[in-house]
Amino acid sequence: MSRPNAQSMKPATAAKKLDVYLPATPAEFQENAITRDEVAALLADPPQWLKDLRKNGPHPKNLVAAKLGVSISGLARGGVVDALTTEQIDALLAEKPDWLVAERESYQAVLAEERRVKALRAEKAR
Structure with a gap:
């Protein structure tokens, strides 16, 4: 993930945009700022962890x-x-x-x- 800047967001905000429960996301996602482009990439081509979270929860x-x-x-x-x-x-x-x-x-x-x-x-x- 990337460093905080004007185009990045907190992990909690990114989790809301992705409709996932933040504590269930990988540590790397929780600990780093995420850019809008990275969120768009996750939405366009979700990795397996995101697919699993959306399907099974929490x-x-x-x-x-x-x-x-x-x-x-x-x-x-x-x-x-x-x-x-x-x-x-x-x-x-x-x-x-x-x-x-x-x-x-x-x-x-x-x-x-x-x-x-x-x-x-x-x-x-x-």
Whole structure:
């Protein structure tokens, strides 16, 4: 990786752009600044470690929430505080614990309300 400069970013920022959980990345990635070009290269031709992380995890909370169909707050209310692997996410989806069912229903209701408000605003703008 490269030295910090105006075109580089912290590893945490690069991990967010790559949608990966930073503590699961290789040490070299975590310890060095990454340039925009390097991030673009990783996106264009991901190395095996990146492919494995994206496929198997552990995944960052935003991706865990999306895969479970809940909000990040819903994860916290359900007691999920750590990153989860794809296998753990699949197990939760199969088990359907009460908190997950409730949070999914709640999240869908919030999304429906957001769509209703957006449509109402669009109608008023006409």
